[in-house]
Amino acid sequence: MKILVTGSNGLLGQKLVHQLSADPEVELVATARGTNRLNKQEGYVYHSMDISNLAEVFAVFEQEKPEVVIHTAAMTHVDQCEEDKAGCEKLNVEAVQYIIAACSTFNCHLVHLSTDFIFNGEEGPLTEEAIPDPLSFYGESKLRAEQLIQASTVSAAILRTVLVYGVAENMSRSNIVLWAKGALEKGDPIKVVDDQFRTPTLAEDLAQGCILAAKQKAQGVYNISGADFFCIIDMVREIARFWNLDESLINPLDSSTLNQAAKRPPKTGFVIEKAQKELGYTPHSFKEGLALVSQQIEAQSKL
Numbered sequence: 353m354k355i356l357v358t359g360s361n362g363l364l365g366q367k368l369v370h371q372l373s374a375d376p377e378v379e380l381v382a383t384a385r386g387t388n389r390l391n392k393q394e395g396y397v398y399h400s401m402d403i404s405n406l407a408e409v410f411a412v413f414e415q416e417k418p419e420v421v422i423h424t425a426a427m428t429h430v431d432q433c434e435e436d437k438a439g440c441e442k443l444n445v446e447a448v449q450y451i452i453a454a455c456s457t458f459n460c461h462l463v464h465l466s467t468d469f470i471f472n473g474e475e476g477p478l479t480e481e482a483i484p485d486p487l488s489f490y491g492e493s494k495l496r497a498e499q500l501i502q503a504s505t506v507s508a509a510i511l512r513t514v515l516v517y518g519v520a521e522n523m524s525r526s527n528i529v530l531w532a533k534g535a536l537e538k539g540d541p542i543k544v545v546d547d548q549f550r551t552p553t554l555a556e557d558l559a560q561g562c563i564l565a566a567k568q569k570a571q572g573v574y575n576i577s578g579a580d581f582f583c584i585i586d587m588v589r590e591i592a593r594f595w596n597l598d599e600s601l602i603n604p605l606d607s608s609t610l611n612q613a614a615k616r617p618p619k620t621g622f623v624i625e626k627a628q629k630e631l632g633y634t635p636h637s638f639k640e641g642l643a644l645v646s647q648q649i650e651a652q653s654k655l
């Protein structure tokens with residue numbers, strides 16, 4: 353099966369490249385904007401592909417004719433989306449229309465990535481049937497992308513995920529596990545919200561969910577996240593305990609005092625039973641996820 357991945361330099365994109373390039377059933381085409389930033393460059397084909405350039409998207413699809421595309425690329429800095437709405441619209445909505453058009457022309461199945469930020473966070477954990485009501489422009493853009501896919505005739509799965517964490521190379525965006533670990537190791541006091549609730553997702557688990565959906569050409573909406581539901585401050589305390597760091601450096605904070613440009617939903621998190629039953633999705637526990645991250649950090653430090 354030939355699978356094309358967009359955004360292969362990103363956190364999820366990198367995990368997909370590592371898993372799919374080692375899979376004998378898969379012929380992998382990795383694409384990202386500009387150069388390939390991964391150290392591993394064997395076992396797959398790479399094309400520079402800017403998802404906001406319709407001609408480039410069509411040229412790559414024409415040349416490669418993939419059977420499935422896993423569309424991970426997006427503007428993922430939530431505050432940047434609020435401050436640059438036109439840029440966000442271009443990447444998170446218009447570019448999705450280009451991917452839909454390419455899938456339709458080349459008869460390609462689409463696996464699309466979406467988010468818990470399409471919800472208002474009044475209650476959680478949420479099932480696939482929960483009613484969207486985004487609080488931020490990022491959430492709104494991702495919801496409109498979902499609606500474009502649902503209104504199209506392409507064969508597609510929409511995978512919604514939550515607060516992804518993990519280690520990758522040359523990352524353009526950090527994540528809470530690396531951020532909290534880094535600060536606590538330096539002995540810096542940190543302020544952590546005690547009014548947001550999530551089911552954090554190990555990047556490797558999300559990649560597994562994408563690959564299961566791709567191979568089965570799953571259709572419809574699936575929640576793909578971790579199974580452990582946390583208040584963010586408790587999650588950070590767990591990070592401190594895992595690496596034997598000083599928990600007294602963690603101070604509670606009310607979200608409203610963070611002064612972020614975009615509002616975050618207070619309580620999300622997902623019920624993942626549908627993905628477990630229908631796709632065979634088997635996420636790690638948060639503790640197992642931290643153990644994997646720890647091994648990867650050690651391996652990186654030996655390079």
Ligand SMILES: NC(=O)C1=CN([C@@H]2O[C@H](COP(=O)(O)OP(=O)(O)OC[C@H]3O[C@@H](n4cnc5c(N)ncnc54)[C@H](OP(=O)(O)O)[C@@H]3O)[C@@H](O)[C@H]2O)C=CC1
Nearest residue numbers: 359361362363364385402403425426428465467513515516
């Ligand atoms: N991270 C999270 O917590 C969550 C993520 N998601 C969704 O999951 C998906 C994957 O996220 P994740 O891997 O964590 O995010 P990253 O920010 O790590 O990766 C996104 C990638 O998209 C690339 N990109 C941006 N613009 C373009 C473009 N014009 N053409 C091609 N590539 C482009 C970026 O490239 P570059 O590196 O060059 O900037 C980046 O590598 C996204 O769709 C996101 O909305 C959903 C919920 C939670």
Ligand SMILES: Cc1cn([C@H]2C[C@H](O)[C@@H](COP(=O)(O)OP(=O)(O)O[C@H]3O[C@@H](C)C(=O)[C@@H](O)[C@H]3O)O2)c(=O)[nH]c1=O
Nearest residue numbers: 428430467468469513514515516528543544545548584
């Ligand atoms: C900056 C900061 C964040 N936090 C908390 C708030 C939040 O719950 C968590 C992560 O905050 P960030 O601003 O890094 O990430 P954030 O933009 O909230 O993460 C989101 O990313 C997008 C792409 C998604 O789709 C979502 O699923 C979501 O997880 O850390 C603190 O507690 N203290 C802080 O100083």
